[in-house]
Amino acid sequence: MRILETFINNKFQRKAFIITMLVAYSSQTNSIAADSQRDGFEYVKNKNFLKALDCFTAALKEHPNSWAIMQSVGSCHLELGQYDRAIAILQKSIEVGGLHASQCKNMAAVYQRLGQPKKALSWLKLACSVDPTQAADPNVQAAISKLQDPANNPSGSLTASDYLSSLVSFKGWRKESMPLKVHVRKNIQIPGFYDEFLSLIRESFDQWAVATGGAVSYRFVESPDGANVLCDYTDRRELVSSQHELGIDGITEMLVKRDNTPGSANIIVLVKDGPGARTFKQGPLLRLSCLHEVGHTLGMHGHSPNNHDVMFSAATFGGASSLTERDKSTIRKIYQR
16 A cells, blocks of 8 residues: 655656746746756755755746746645645646646645545646646546545544544454564665665554554564565565555555455565665655555555544655554554454
8 A cells, every 4th residue: 555755656746847847947048047947956856845945936036927936836845745835836826827737736736645635636637627638647547546546535533532433444463463474575676775674664563563552563584484464675666556545655465364354464665766766765754654554564444534644645744753642542443342
């Protein structure tokens, strides 16, 4: 079940961002603004959104009526978790330059991060209306399908002590399966990340196990043979594609027994944005990915409607890097039933 580190893996958002940047860059003749945009584009590629925001803000001062630069500013606010600012500048971009599909997709990204999938869906459909070619874009259509999935439209209170009623289904491991046998597989393509990944998985299981009051326990095993849970890390995004997860760059595949209890699980976490990426993903996002996928592994199918919880359907900037009280209460109820 899947961390697009940004909206719906942000395949289409990232593409729209790049196109917007190129349009803005090529349409300006002022060298200062052009330099600022070029620098901003480089910072975006390196995921330094604070620096990118500074660059685009400087470019906007030179061209205060550029809807495209406004959109680039809004995209940076989105990535920085400054959602109100993102909405405000994107709306201004629409007022100044008219409605464009890329603006709609950025607005959809903001509302998805805010835990408002219906609004996100409306903006994506509007993008298809503004630009009919979007309807044929497989990334956009996949995003729409995922937003329509019940697992990504959790109901229930945002402030209740737990979100058990928001899950599509839940079933914990049987007592006879404890301690769970966990095997972390070394990726021979990126062996240097093994120790860090092992540490992240250990930390994730520790947090959930403590939250259950000892009902869940685990131990690492040397061989995948007979393991209850296999944990893999990768730099290939296609391996973490999912029909259910919007914004978590990871996936959990479960085999379920006849009594609906978990039988085995395989966690895969994306740790780099492709084999050519120069750096690994940021620590807090990787930590959240692992925590989130271990939560699914322990029997939670579905998500919390609250974007502060680990089991929210997307990673948010500054979001939880440890279990919230609602996360703890929910897993405790599952294993105390």
